[in-house]
Amino acid sequence: MDRLRITGGRRLEGDVAISGAKNAALPIMAATLLAPGVHRLRNVPRLRDTQTFARVLELLGARLSFEGNEMTIDTSQVASVEAPYELVKTMRASIYVLAPLLARFGEARVSLPGGCAWGPRPVNLHLAGLQAMGAKLDIEHGYIVGRGVKLRGATFSFDVVSVGATAQLMLAAVLAEGTAVLENVAIEPDVTALGEALNDCGARIEGLGTRRLTIRGVSALRPIDATIIPDRIEAATFAAAAAMTGGRIRLRGVVPEHFEASLHKLEEAGCAVERGAETVAVAGPPRPAPVNVATQPYPGFPTDMQAQMIAVCALASGTSVIEDTIYLDRFTHVPELARMGARIELRGNVAVVKGVPRLSGAQVMATDLRASASLVIAALAAEGETVIDRIYHLDRGYEALEKKLAALGARVERLS
Numbered sequence: 574m575d576r577l578r579i580t581g582g583r584r585l586e587g588d589v590a591i592s593g594a595k596n597a598a599l600p601i602m603a604a605t606l607l608a609p610g611v612h613r614l615r616n617v618p619r620l621r622d623t624q625t626f627a628r629v630l631e632l633l634g635a636r637l638s639f640e641g642n643e644m645t646i647d648t649s650q651v652a653s654v655e656a657p658y659e660l661v662k663t664m665r666a667s668i669y670v671l672a673p674l675l676a677r678f679g680e681a682r683v684s685l686p687g688g689c690a691w692g693p694r695p696v697n698l699h700l701a702g703l704q705a706m707g708a709k710l711d712i713e714h715g716y717i718v719g720r721g722v723k724l725r726g727a728t729f730s731f732d733v734v735s736v737g738a739t740a741q742l743m744l745a746a747v748l749a750e751g752t753a754v755l756e757n758v759a760i761e762p763d764v765t766a767l768g769e770a771l772n773d774c775g776a777r778i779e780g781l782g783t784r785r786l787t788i789r790g791v792s793a794l795r796p797i798d799a800t801i802i803p804d805r806i807e808a809a810t811f812a813a814a815a816a817m818t819g820g821r822i823r824l825r826g827v828v829p830e831h832f833e834a835s836l837h838k839l840e841e842a843g844c845a846v847e848r849g850a851e852t853v854a855v856a857g858p859p860r861p862a863p864v865n866v867a868t869q870p871y872p873g874f875p876t877d878m879q880a881q882m883i884a885v886c887a888l889a890s891g892t893s894v895i896e897d898t899i900y901l902d903r904f905t906h907v908p909e910l911a912r913m914g915a916r917i918e919l920r921g922n923v924a925v926v927k928g929v930p931r932l933s934g935a936q937v938m939a940t941d942l943r944a945s946a947s948l949v950i951a952a953l954a955a956e957g958e959t960v961i962d963r964i965y966h967l968d969r970g971y972e973a974l975e976k977k978l979a980a981l982g983a984r985v986e987r988l989s
């Protein structure tokens with residue numbers, strides 16, 4: 574298994590181009606199942622997760638090419654309706670094929686995702702929403718099974734704001750009979766990007782960017798031709814690396830407002846932030862100031878930046894309180910940061926971080942995608958050498974990370 578070796582203590586300097594967003598690419602890849610034909614996606618990040626999703630689509634009968642960051646998906650020959658456990662267990666987002674298969678074929682057999690590194694991640698809202706739209710779904714041998722389904726528009730209100738369930742019901746409603754009204758939806762940029770890609774190929778979705786969507790079903794869609802939006806979590810992760818190393822990084826090809834909540838907290842921690850039209854320059858302070866954070870659905874502070882922010886606060890000149898209101902037990906990075914000398918006390922879904930003057934390099938283990946990102950940025954600031962094990966987690970969501978970091982002056986190498 575690959576590991577990453579990082580020798581810390583260097584200030585990061587320079588420009589970095591931000592890749593396309595994993596969490597926007599995956600639901601748009603699923604949407605290609607809705608229209609038999611050849612779809613073109615640009616700025617698709619080369620990640621384990623986009624490659625896994627490509628394999629799911631190929632298993633269903635699609636033909637793909639993935640050159641550079643351009644993906645062509647031909648779904649005209651898709652004939653299977655099964656997404657197997659072997660693939661779904663490696664990536665929960667595979668569940669995004671459920672609604673498109675039901676919409677196109679009236680049937681589907683999709684493995685239930687199961688839990689993840691930080692606990693149960695239910696899909697009850699996905700199922701309840703599809704059932705409200707007329708889908709009769711059974712759970713058989715660990716699979717969600719739908720047969721003879723005819724989706725029709727309905728009004729559905731989400732108990733909690735869910736990115737995945739919102740996308741799932743959008744995918745279900747665009748070809749459904751009649752009109753769907755979805756309330757208390759997620760408004761993450763990934764969700765809006767999915768809606769815009771669908772509208773561009775003939776869907777009728779109104780209210781994008783608001784908590785209420787009205788979707789008039791249409792009889793058919795044209796193939797998708799879309800450019801994936803920049804990855805705001807990758808951008809915010811590099812901004813946090815500037816904060817941790819006292820460096821100066823210019824992020825290129827970004828939408829500043831998409832990660833404004835993270836930038837705002839980094840400014841509170843003492844960073845100087847210059848926002849351009851498609852660039853953001855972040856200069857880290859000599860030592861971060863403590864900040865308090867509570868994660869929220871977009872446009873609030875993202876849970877996908879919680880771990881990286883804990884790493885920044887580990888070096889702060891005081892005590893920070895970081896609460897995750899979305900995933901109450903997403904703290905598997907805490908004991909690993911403690912191995913590097915961080916002082917973090919967990920109280921339920923709250924981390925109390927007592928800042929220390931320095932971190933020291935150590936052997937640590939990645940446990941999930943964003944936890945591994947927090948270990949990388951901690952290692953960049955730590956004294957001495959850190960070796961991070963199980964970086965396949967990192968490869969799921971960061972494109973060419975060590976190459977990008979090395980170009981900013983980091984001493985980093987992959988040990989295969």
Ligand code: EPZ
Nearest residue numbers: 596666694695696697698699733735736737738877899942
């Ligand atoms: C998406 O996951 C992202 N993944 C996650 O990013 C991100 O952490 C999460 O949204 C929150 O922002 C992708 O986009 C592929 P949710 P998702 O449904 O859709 C509860 C990363 O690091 N819930 O918005 O699975 C759930 O338990 C990944 O890139 C239900 O109760 O998240 C959570 O508390 C990790 N029932 C809350 O809603 C449901 O049916 C938000 O989850 C669905 C969700």
